[in-house]
Amino acid sequence: MRAAVYYGREDVRLEAVAEPEAGPGEVKLRVQYNGICGSDLHEYFDGPITTRTTPHPLTGVKNPVILGHELSGEVVALGEGVEDLAIGDLVAVEPLETCGACLHCTSGHYNHCPTLAFHGYNRSSGGLADYTVVKRRMAHRLAPGVTAQQGALIEPLSVAWHAVNRCRVEAGQVVAVHGAGPIGIGALLTLKRRGVDVIVSDPSPMRRQLALALGARWVVDPKDNDPVMAIRDLTGGHGAHASLDAAGVPAAITALLHGTRINGTAVVVAIHHHPVVIPPFDLLMPEVFLTGVAMFENAFPSVIAEMAKGAYPLDGWVETIPFEGIIEQGIHRLRRQEGMKILVDLATHA
Ligand SMILES: NC(=O)c1ccc[n+]([C@@H]2O[C@H](COP(=O)([O-])OP(=O)(O)OC[C@H]3O[C@@H](n4cnc5c(N)ncnc54)[C@H](O)[C@@H]3O)[C@@H](O)[C@H]2O)c1
Ligand SMILES: [Zn+2]
Numbered sequence: 377m378r379a380a381v382y383y384g385r386e387d388v389r390l391e392a393v394a395e396p397e398a399g400p401g402e403v404k405l406r407v408q409y410n411g412i413c414g415s416d417l418h419e420y421f422d423g424p425i426t427t428r429t430t431p432h433p434l435t436g437v438k439n440p441v442i443l444g445h446e447l448s449g450e451v452v453a454l455g456e457g458v459e460d461l462a463i464g465d466l467v468a469v470e471p472l473e474t475c476g477a478c479l480h481c482t483s484g485h486y487n488h489c490p491t492l493a494f495h496g497y498n499r500s501s502g503g504l505a506d507y508t509v510v511k512r513r514m515a516h517r518l519a520p521g522v523t524a525q526q527g528a529l530i531e532p533l534s535v536a537w538h539a540v541n542r543c544r545v546e547a548g549q550v551v552a553v554h555g556a557g558p559i560g561i562g563a564l565l566t567l568k569r570r571g572v573d574v575i576v577s578d579p580s581p582m583r584r585q586l587a588l589a590l591g592a593r594w595v596v597d598p599k600d601n602d603p604v605m606a607i608r609d610l611t612g613g614h615g616a617h618a619s620l621d622a623a624g625v626p627a628a629i630t631a632l633l634h635g636t637r638i639n640g641t642a643v644v645v646a647i648h649h650h651p652v653v654i655p656p657f658d659l660l661m662p663e664v665f666l667t668g669v670a671m672f673e674n675a676f677p678s679v680i681a682e683m684a685k686g687a688y689p690l691d692g693w694v695e696t697i698p699f700e701g702i703i704e705q706g707i708h709r710l711r712r713q714e715g716m717k718i719l720v721d722l723a724t725h726a
């Protein structure tokens with residue numbers, strides 16, 4: 377079968393590998409679509425980061441590995457003991473394999489499992505391939521009417537869903553989202569669905585335009601305006617009820633702390649690749665609650681249900697490319713910010 381195999385920095389090879397087979401408690405999928413995300417770019421240009429050069433403690437897997445963690449697939453084989461899925465079911469993959477036994481796994485916070493293995497980075501098969509094998513609990517059946525393309529978006533939308541939950545806001549309130557990439561856009565759509573007004577800040581005119589088209593109440597250009605002043609102006613001087621850093625730049629942290637109202641919530645979802653200096657004065661004076669987002673936790677079923685109800689239109693921000701285009705049309709174009717969410721089409725063969 378075809379697979380995109382990561383050997384190391386700037387060394388991803390599209391090659392033929394053996395098909396994986398489902399063991400006990402596992403499910404074999406024919407991959408339909410697999411999204412490329414910022415973490416893949418980071419692994420490609422700056423890695424190894426999430427992949428390993430020594431065996432992973434849970435799976436024993438090390439590089440080379442098949443990439444791909446945002447995927448939908450069709451069930452083609454069931455391993456021993458799997459009886460609650462059927463051949464032909466369409467599923468979205470929750471890319472976390474966890475130990476199932478530690479403090480966090482047994483208290484519902486499995487996303488904090490210390491030996492967590494990420495599909496597409498630390499498991500023996502990944503989503504950028506014709507077939508992949510996952511544990512039964514990693515496969516979430518898509519609701520009727522949810523397409524395979526939509527299915528490949530459930531993973532990034534689950535990050536956005538968890539981030540929005542951590543904002544602790546309700547209908548009628550205002551959230552400032554810094555960064556209108558796929559995560560910021562997912563948060564915008566989720567917040568709108570909950571009746572929350574959204575201010576989106578992004579230096580890209582194209583991304584601000586998209587945010588408006590998808591329902592942002594206001595957009596701000598952080599290059600032309602001080603986003604803190606703009607957010608305060610739009611909220612009667614108070615600041616937003618919550619703010620989300622989906623940008624990953626130091627300026628967004630400043631905007632979170634000062635653009636959020638007293639007792640509001642400042643949520644960091646972006647992965648910063650360098651330490652950010654926060655003068656303690658900037659923590660004590662704003663009196664906001666600062667928190668983070670560790671992927672997702674029990675979000676897939678809710679996101680799939682919302683997707684089935686039409687919460688997440690794909691227009692204007694999702695495109696597909698063929699398998700052969702992964703490096704040039706996928707990774708390199710995303711780095712130049714020429715696309716938004718790029719899904720690799722594995723369902724169609726040339
Ligand atoms: N916490 C988690 O579990 C988790 C999971 C997935 C992704 N992430 C992270 O979430 C972040 C967002 O992901 P994405 O795929 O949407 O990334 P992206 O790179 O597509 O989007 C980032 C956006 O921020 C904008 N930006 C740059 N400077 C800005 C500024 N000063 N103010 C406002 N916006 C600014 C960029 O123009 C871009 O549109 C990334 O850092 C990613 O690594 C975190
Ligand atoms: Zn991702």
Ligand SMILES: [Zn+2]
Nearest residue numbers: 475478481489
């Ligand atoms: Zn665990």
